[in-house]
Amino acid sequence: MTKINYYMPVKIIYKVKALVDIKKHIDDKTVLLVTSAGHIKRGLLNKLKNVNITHVIDNIDTHPEFKNLESIYESILDIDFDIILAIGGGSVIDSAKYLSVYNNNKDKTFVTKLIKNQINTDYFIKPFISVPTTAGTGSEITPWATIWDMEEKKKYSLYLPELFSKIAIYDPSLTLSVPKDVTIQTGLDTLSHALESIWNKNANEITINYAIKSAKLIVDNLPLLLENLNNLEYRDNIMKACMYAGLAFSNTQTAVAHAMSYYMTAHKNIPHGIACSFTLPMLIDNIIGKYDFIDEALIKIFGECSSKPLREMLKVLNISTVFSDYGIYDEELELLKSSLDKIQRAENSLVAI
Secondary structure (H helix, E strand, O other), rough: OOOOOOOOOOEEOOOOOOOHHHHHHHOOOEEEEOOHHHHHOOOOHHHOOOOOEEEEEEEOHHHHHHHHHHHHHHHOOOOOOOEEEEEOHHHHHHHHHHHHEOOOOOOOOOHHHHHHOOOOOEEEOOOEEEOOOOOOHHHOOOOEEEEEEHHHEEEEEOOOOOOOOOOEEEEEHHHOOOHHHHHHHHHHHHHHHHOOOOOEEEEEOOOOOHHHHHHHHHHHHHHHHHHOOHHHHHHHHHHHHHHHHHHHHHHHHHHHHHHHHHHHHHHHHHHHHHHHHOOOOHHHHOOOOOOOOHHHHHHHHHHOOHHHHHHHHHHOOOOOOOOOOOOOOOOHHHHHHHHHHHHHHHHOOOOOO
């Protein structure tokens, strides 16, 4: 691993109470605010009263779907704004990315067609600022957005080389209201991002160092945070873990755990953070002893080259590692396995299935 190729064009700001001076990053630009109804109810607009917001979108699905996004897209076609401000979890930020892409035809299905490779044409991107309020997806510093077609039972990726946030603003205090179940799901999503960027064909020294920092912060802090959800120190460490994981997998992509998770979320409605993480111990068992750099990374994270510490942590979190506990039995396991042939993320993996 002597070859290193790393790229990160996002300006990163990390501070508590970051929304207080957010206007200086926006100046007098007109803003499309993309957020969730919950944040609006909790008084988000009062915190942004100095920002020139021309329109607010707050009806974002938990798993953004094409139909919903096309409807929102149509509603903003004739609205003038200079920049998008996305404040919310990964679904909000992914939706903002979808809304940021446009051409001059004002076609509400333009981005959908672009994602599904139905057209190959020029596009433009409105700049956007991302403020994550959960610590999990890393979408704020990656060039991808996950969009779902639940009729097809399929996950799609919106990927454009320019689809990075202009600025990613991390404020751990914004995660204090995240409930326990979502804290678990997003924390484990971060752990999956970190580990999958290690056993990855695209890994390098930079990404591995970030991934180790991220995974160790999750292992050391997530169980403690769940015992005290209002502890800002633990929230801070988990958000740093999310940021470090994003800095890693933004350059490697994810791998086979995520590839498997798409089928499980679409067909079994398993929350993404659980679907992409309960297989991690199995993957560790299949990779140990095969690559020295992976063994060394696992020891730095868990204290030993074994899946045992992670299995114990998942047990504490009440997360099963058994497929049948999620309603997935032998016949469906074969369907899941065959689905990997069509998913590029699986090809990134150094773990053989």
